[in-house]
Amino acid sequence: MTDKITGDMPKAYDPHSVEAPIYQMWMDKGHFKPVLNPDRDPFCIIMPPPNVTGELHLGHALTVTIEDALIRWHRMLGDPTLWVPGVDHAGIATQNVVEKELAKEGMSRHDLGRSEFEARVWKWVGQIRSRISIQHMRLGASADWDREVFTLDDGPQLAVRETFVRLYNDGLVYRGERIINWCPRCQTALSDLEVDHVETQGSLWYVRYPLLDEAGNPTGEYVVVATTRPETIVGDTGVAVNPDDDRWKAFIGRTALLPVIEHHIPIVADEAVETEFGTGAVKVTPGHDPTDFDIGARHGLPVIVAMDSEAKMNEHAGPLAGLDRMEARKTIVADLERLGLLEKRVDHTHSIGHCSRCDTVVEPIASTQWFVRTEPLARPAIEAVKDGRIEIIPRRFERVYMHWMENIRDWCISRQLWWGHRIPVWYCGDCAELTAAVVDPTECPKCGSAQLEQDPDVLDTWFSSGLWPFSTLGWPDDTESLRTFYPTSVLETGYDILFFWVARMIMLGMYVTGEVPFRHVYLHGLIRDAKGQKMTKSRGNVVDPLDITEKYGTDAARFTFATGGGPGNDFRLFDEKLESSRNFANKLWNASRFVIQSIGDENVALPQVEAGAPDWPLEDRWIVSRSHAVAREVNQLLADFQINETCRVLYDFIWNEYCDWYLEMAKVRLREGDRSPLPVLAHVLQTSLRLLHPLMPFVTETIWQHLRDHVDGLDEALITARFPLGEGEADVEAEEQIGALMDVVRAVRNIRAERGVDPVRYVEAYVVADGVRHTIENGRQIVEALARVRPLHVIADTRDAPSTQVAAAVLAQTQVVVPLAGLIDVDGERDKLTKQLNEAKAEVSRLQGKLADEQFRSKAPENVIAKEEEKLSAARSRVAGLEGRLTELI
RNA sequence: GGGCGGUUAGCUCAGCGGAAGAGCGCUUCGUUCACACCGAAGAGGUCGCAGGUUCAAAUCCUGCACCGCCCACCA
Numbered sequence: 008m009t010d011k012i013t014g015d016m017p018k019a020y021d022p023h024s025v026e027a028p029i030y031q032m033w034m035d036k037g038h039f040k041p042v043l044n045p046d047r048d049p050f051c052i053i054m055p056p057p058n059v060t061g062e063l064h065l066g067h068a069l070t071v072t073i074e075d076a077l078i079r080w081h082r083m084l085g086d087p088t089l090w091v092p093g094v095d096h097a098g099i100a101t102q103n104v105v106e107k108e109l110a111k112e113g114m115s116r117h118d119l120g121r122s123e124f125e126a127r128v129w130k131w132v133g134q135i136r137s138r139i140s141i142q143h144m145r146l147g148a149s150a151d152w153d154r155e156v157f158t159l160d161d162g163p164q165l166a167v168r169e170t171f172v173r174l175y176n177d178g179l180v181y182r183g184e185r186i187i188n189w190c191p192r193c194q195t196a197l198s199d200l201e202v203d204h205v206e207t208q209g210s211l212w213y214v215r216y217p218l219l220d221e222a223g224n225p226t227g228e229y230v231v232v233a234t235t236r237p238e239t240i241v242g243d244t245g246v247a248v249n250p251d252d253d254r255w256k257a258f259i260g261r262t263a264l265l266p267v268i269e270h271h272i273p274i275v276a277d278e279a280v281e282t283e284f285g286t287g288a289v290k291v292t293p294g295h296d297p298t299d300f301d302i303g304a305r306h307g308l309p310v311i312v313a314m315d316s317e318a319k320m321n322e323h324a325g326p327l328a329g330l331d332r333m334e335a336r337k338t339i340v341a342d343l344e345r346l347g348l349l350e351k352r353v354d355h356t357h358s359i360g361h362c363s364r365c366d367t368v369v370e371p372i373a374s375t376q377w378f379v380r381t382e383p384l385a386r387p388a389i390e391a392v393k394d395g396r397i398e399i400i401p402r403r404f405e406r407v408y409m410h411w412m413e414n415i416r417d418w419c420i421s422r423q424l425w426w427g428h429r430i431p432v433w434y435c436g437d438c439a440e441l442t443a444a445v446v447d448p449t450e451c452p453k454c455g456s457a458q459l460e461q462d463p464d465v466l467d468t469w470f471s472s473g474l475w476p477f478s479t480l481g482w483p484d485d486t487e488s489l490r491t492f493y494p495t496s497v498l499e500t501g502y503d504i505l506f507f508w509v510a511r512m513i514m515l516g517m518y519v520t521g522e523v524p525f526r527h528v529y530l531h532g533l534i535r536d537a538k539g540q541k542m543t544k545s546r547g548n549v550v551d552p553l554d555i556t557e558k559y560g561t562d563a564a565r566f567t568f569a570t571g572g573g574p575g576n577d578f579r580l581f582d583e584k585l586e587s588s589r590n591f592a593n594k595l596w597n598a599s600r601f602v603i604q605s606i607g608d609e610n611v612a613l614p615q616v617e618a619g620a621p622d623w624p625l626e627d628r629w630i631v632s633r634s635h636a637v638a639r640e641v642n643q644l645l646a647d648f649q650i651n652e653t654c655r656v657l658y659d660f661i662w663n664e665y666c667d668w669y670l671e672m673a674k675v676r677l678r679e680g681d682r683s684p685l686p687v688l689a690h691v692l693q694t695s696l697r698l699l700h701p702l703m704p705f706v707t708e709t710i711w712q713h714l715r716d717h718v719d720g721l722d723e724a725l726i727t728a729r730f731p732l733g734e735g736e737a738d739v740e741a742e743e744q745i746g747a748l749m750d751v752v753r754a755v756r757n758i759r760a761e762r763g764v765d766p767v768r769y770v771e772a773y774v775v776a777d778g779v780r781h782t783i784e785n786g787r788q789i790v791e792a793l794a795r796v797r798p799l800h801v802i803a804d805t806r807d808a809p810s811t812q813v814a815a816a817v818l819a820q821t822q823v824v825v826p827l828a829g830l831i832d833v834d835g836e837r838d839k840l841t842k843q844l845n846e847a848k849a850e851v852s853r854l855q856g857k858l859a860d861e862q863f864r865s866k867a868p869e870n871v872i873a874k875e876e877e878k879l880s881a882a883r884s885r886v887a888g889l890e891g892r893l894t895e896l897i
Numbered sequence: 898g899g900g901c902g903g904u905u906a907g908c909u910c911a912g913c914g915g916a917a918g919a920g921c922g923c924u925u926c927g928u929u930c931a932c933a934c935c936g937a938a939g940a941g942g943u944c945g946c947a948g949g950u951u952c953a954a955a956u957c958c959u960g961c962a963c964c965g966c967c968c969a970c971c972a
Contacts, residue, residue, distance in 0.1 A: 019934065186970090204969085211972085234972060247972095284971045291972095298970045358969085371970090403901070410900075410968075502967095537909090539965085570920095572910090576902080577966085579909065583921045590934045601931030655911070655919075670931075753938090759926095760938035766927055850916085863952040871915055871953085878916070 016603065016713055020596035022560025022589075026705045032712075033726060065534040065542065065568075065580070066501050068552035072568040073531060073650055074499045079701035080645050083730035116425065166478035167471045168431040168445045170519055175432075175443040179380045179518075180420075182432075182441075184310070186297040187419050189372040190362040191318035195423040196376050197362060198467060199416060200506055202369055204358040211355035212237050212340065213286065215348040216246060216263040219271065223262075230255070230263055230274060231350055233285025235357055236295075237343065238335040241268045241324040242313040245291035247302050250276035252287050266348045267339055268325040275306045294373045310373050318370045332370070377421035377430060377464065384514040385412045391513060391523050399528045400648050401574040404502060411506055420467045427465030434460050473511035476524035495525045502530040502575055529648050532577040534568075539579050555585060562703035563589035569702050570654040591658055592706045595699070598666045599710040602688045605677055606717040613693070613720045614686040625748075625785055626672040627687045628741035633664055634691045638733030641698050654702060661695050668749065675792045689718045694731050747779045747820055748786040754816035754823040755794035762814055762830045769797035773808040775822040775888075776801055783821065805888075810895035817843070817888035819881040837896050844889040847882055854879040 017024075105127050106116060116124045174180040188197040214237065215229040230246055246263050248255035259276045272291075279302055280289050293303030294312040303310060313324040320327040320335045326342075327335040343349040360369040389412045391397045392405055399405045421430060433442045435451035436458030442448055450457050471478070476498070480489040494516075500509065509528055516524030535541060536548040543549065555564045566588040572578035621628070637660045644653040669691070673684035693714060696707045704726065711725035722728040755772055764770060772794070776783045783790070783801045791799050802808060808824040812831045816823045817840075857863055858875055867875075 016931095018932075020932095232972080236972085279970090281971050289972050296970075296972075298972070301970085357972085407901070407967075414969085506968095533966095539909095570911095576910095581909065581921080584909080586934075587920055590932095593934045594932065597932035597935085599931080604931075651911075659919080666931085667936080671936095674931095756937060757939085761925095763926080766937080767929080853916090857952085860952060866952045867915080874915080 016596070016600045018597075018600075020560075020593040020706060022556075022562065022592070022705065025709045026561055029705050029708045029712075033708075033724070036724060065550060065552050068555075068564065069531055069534060069568045069571070070499050070501070072565045073529065074497075075704075076565075076569060076650060076701040077497060077499070077645070079704065079726070080730060083697065083700070083728060085729065164428060165445070166474050166482055167428045167466065169483045170474055170515065171431055171466070171470075172443050172445050173519070174379065179383060180377060180443075181380065182375065182377050184373055184375045185378065185417070185419070186295075186300045186371050187374050187376050188360060188362075188369040189316070189318075189374065190365065190367055190369050191316065192365050192367040193362060193424070194316055196374060196419055196421060197369060198419050198469075201363045202360040203363050203366075204360055206356055207359045208354065208356050209235055209359075211235055211285065211353050212343075213350040213352070214240070214266065214290075214343055215350055216266065216272075216290075217348075218258065219262045219264050223271065225264065229348075230258055230288050231286045232288045232290040234290055235355060236292075236336070237339050238320070238327065238332055239292045239295045239313065240265060240290065240339060241320070241327055242292045242294045242311040243270070243272055243290045244293060244303060244308040244311060245272045245306060246274045247277040247280050247289045247291050247306075248274065248287060249280040249282045250278065252280075252282045255288055258288075266346060267327075267342050273306075273308075275302070275308070277302045277305060295371055297371060300373060312373050314370060314372065376419050377432075377462075379418040379420055379470075381415045381418050381514070384518050385415045387517045388412055388510065388513040391517060396523050397513065397526060397528060400530065404505060404528075404530055404575060408505060408510060412510065418467075420470050421462075421464040422467055423463075424465050427468060428471050430462040430464050430466060432462040434462065436460060469507050469511055470515075472508055473515040474519070475508075476512055476516055477520055482519070493520065493524070494522050497527045497529055498525040499529045499531065501533055503533060505530065527648075530575050532572040532575055534571065535577055535579045537579055537581050550580065559585045559589045560592065560705070562592050562706045565704075566591065566654060566702055569650050570658075571651065573651050574648060591662065592703060594662055594666060595695075595703075596706060596710065598661075598670060599692060599714065601670065602685075602692050603713055603717050606685050606689065608717075609682075610717055610719050611682070611685045611689055613690050613718060623687070624676075624683070625741055625744055625782075626669060626789065627684065628738045629745040630665065630669040630691050631687065631735065632738035632741055633660065634694045634731075635733040635735040636737060638694065638698060638731040640733075642730070642732060645701075657695070657699055657702070661699070665691060665695060668745075671793055672789050675788050689714065693718065693721060696725060697728055697731050700725050700728075744779070744782040744786075747782055748789055750818050751783065751786075751790055751821060751823055752794045754818055755790070755796055755825060758814045758816060758823070758825045758827075759795070762827050764827065764830065766795075769795050770825055770827065771798060771800070772796040773800045773802055773824040773826075775803070775805050775808060775824065776820065777803060779820045805891055805895075813895075815840070815892045817847075817885050817892060819885065822888050822892070833896060837893065840889055840893050840896070844886065844893065847885040847889055850882040851879065851886055854882060 105124065108127075109115060109119060119127070171180060188199065188202045189195075190197055211233050212235075213231050213233050215231050217225045218228040218230060220226050230248075232246060234240070243265055248259065250256075250259070255274075258274050261274050262271050263274055264270075265272050274288075275291070279298060280287065289299075289302075291299045291302050291306075291308060293300045293308055293310040295314070300310070302308070311323050313320055313327075314332065315321045318332050320330045320332065322328055324330075324335065327338060330338060340349065340352075360371070361367065362369050389409065392399065392408060399408060431444060433444065433448055433451075434440070435442070435454060435456050437456035438451060438454040440451050440453040442452055442459070447461075448459060451459060474482075476495050477489060477493055480486060480493055482489055482493075498509065498512070512524050516522070533541065536550070538548075540546060540548060552564060559567075563585055567580070567584050570588070571580070571584070623631075637656060640656055641653050644650075644656065670688070673688055676684050693711070696711050696714075700707045708725045711721065711728075715721045715723075751774055755770070758764075759766075759770065772790075774783050774790075780801060780803065783799075787799050787801070791797055800808070805822060805824075809826045812828045813824050813826045814831060814836060815825070854875060858872070858879060864872065
């Protein structure tokens, strides 16, 4: 297996028998490092096998496909400057892996203990990262990096601590009481991004708060507030009105009696209150609403948190204590009604936050947490995109990014989760001093006490992910990798984590390193199921990419993903698409088999394309010219990140032009024992393989290894071959002439099919050719073979062709006449020709009108006018030809 | 409430200023030695609606209608 994939090529392409040996070969040759499952590692180096992640999403598969394609392309160009930071998200996935592992042993993470669990997770993180990213990035690079990778166990933690401490020392991380989103089920704080807002039909209750006089007795007056959350009344510490609201002006400074719980609360004036909404008076609940928290802070109102961590009303909730938030609502509404303080209830839709992980309704709650002060970090991050140091593809997402960055709010980074990066802060048990440190301190720097307690909270997983581009390169150490590969080139990911991950990487990257973490951000769309729905566990419509590779092969999966959606566009995954890609691989396989079998044991050498071309047969010149054009186009498309178009162009070229036309044309000479097409067949095939390799690495490499046995001058491995640049000159003449021949072939085939000519039978045919007569003469054998014509008469004048019992086609440059005694229905023929004549006449008058238009003549560019004139003359000759045919019809 | 995307052949989607494309499906034919995971020939679209810009619009602009996302502290 070290030198070639031996044995005959089976009739059908079988990914299972092909991928593993190729994979093995690459590994043996040191093109990349081993992974745990070399037999069926579906995405070569980068896609971690199932027993490593346990969680492999189609999103990863898509990311990896595009990253890998771009990297392979650049490597083949011999340009070592493309560096892709790679797929993240070892974090969450890894926890799941370890938990599943433990479950097999009948244990839970709690049995293992925190530090032991953490150690095991880190072990996996190191391994996964080494597989999906670093290794990927270093594909084909020299070998000193294993050590680096496998010391990553500690690396990321060090990077996280270092970053946190720097931010803390710069005053960009702080601890404080703010309203955060609390998930009562997960028992943790969440960032704003981890909350999904859902429009919900709810109610707006209008509640009367009795006013008190200075002695504290009710005056009979009321202030009416509107609320969607009456249960939070027990946490109210004020009522706010707009200072300019005439309805309430007189009430400012007075005291209201809070219903049910009977607290005395002040009425304050605050600009934040909208006069249009509700009654214009707002109950202020600083403990349970972010706006109210701010209003309360401005007016010195106390903060009452009336719920516990499970969102049950607590001891501050008076008569509601102990009730769940929903029960509390019913209870208090009933109470208000009984007290005659409920003025009315109206329907009201508003959005309610849900935990993005478990979908529980989150509770905004005042809590002491750690925050990142984001505004100073956002400023350079905005600049970097604005001035083009970072380009987001597609461009429209730059606006989305800007909008978010410009309205960014402080980021709550502490989580009360069980596992994660611990916040590197210690509290002194004796003097309460707070110490942020990279290395665990042994004594309080202030009082020297050893009574230190580390903050029990962990960091938001996106905090560490935000360091990915440099933490994986060994930062904070000054490593060779960091100097070489940072800033990286392209970050590829789904648009759904633009804020979560990309924005944070840019902010933290620029803060820590002073440089952008990457130059381009390529955002792909989301893969949806066949019905267009998002794939989610709860819907049960999640597709495992490994199942796909198992069924259709890795190349088919990759090609489908790559073709799937343009940048930033979602696409639906259908079995039909996968089948189509698989069929394409098979098509390539069989065309290659044909070439290899035709070459046989007598090896051929690759032709000197540039030197020999003009003397070659027309079809050889044509296909070589086309292959150059395709190579140029592919390079341009890849440079523009138009991966899906790249796939399309290659698919069309290989299937339609190479297989359907050129191969069939080449057979004509091959059947006569002429081996002259073989070098060209081999040349265009190997060019196609190189072009396709980034997208379908396995099948192309396998074919390459077979081809190498028969063609001299091919590189040892396709994975290290050069990428075609399409530097050969375009052969316009050959392309035009082949076009004319194809037209003739198609016309005869069409006539045959329409007349029901026996497919085996040869027919006589006349081609009336004027300008292209020489071309048709040259291509006689091709036309005769591909259209089953014998003999083909190339004539100058229509009158030299038979006129009775013939079927005819009038083409742009030629007329095709096929005598078919007994198969011709004169009336039918006349109808057909008449219809075509009418169409051609309409075309002529349309073009005449257009060309007669002064405006068009004076304003349209010359080449367009010339093109239109050409069209007109073609249409005219078509009209003349058709008229001629009609008069010939008996 | 803002913003973005979609609306093109029966289905899924490309194309995004110069004569409507692909895959699948459909119809008719075909097992001549690369491939039935195939070949040949075909049918099938006034490119959501209404205006506008332009010599020229599926393609640019405006408005509208559905569908889908994202963002937003009007209680």
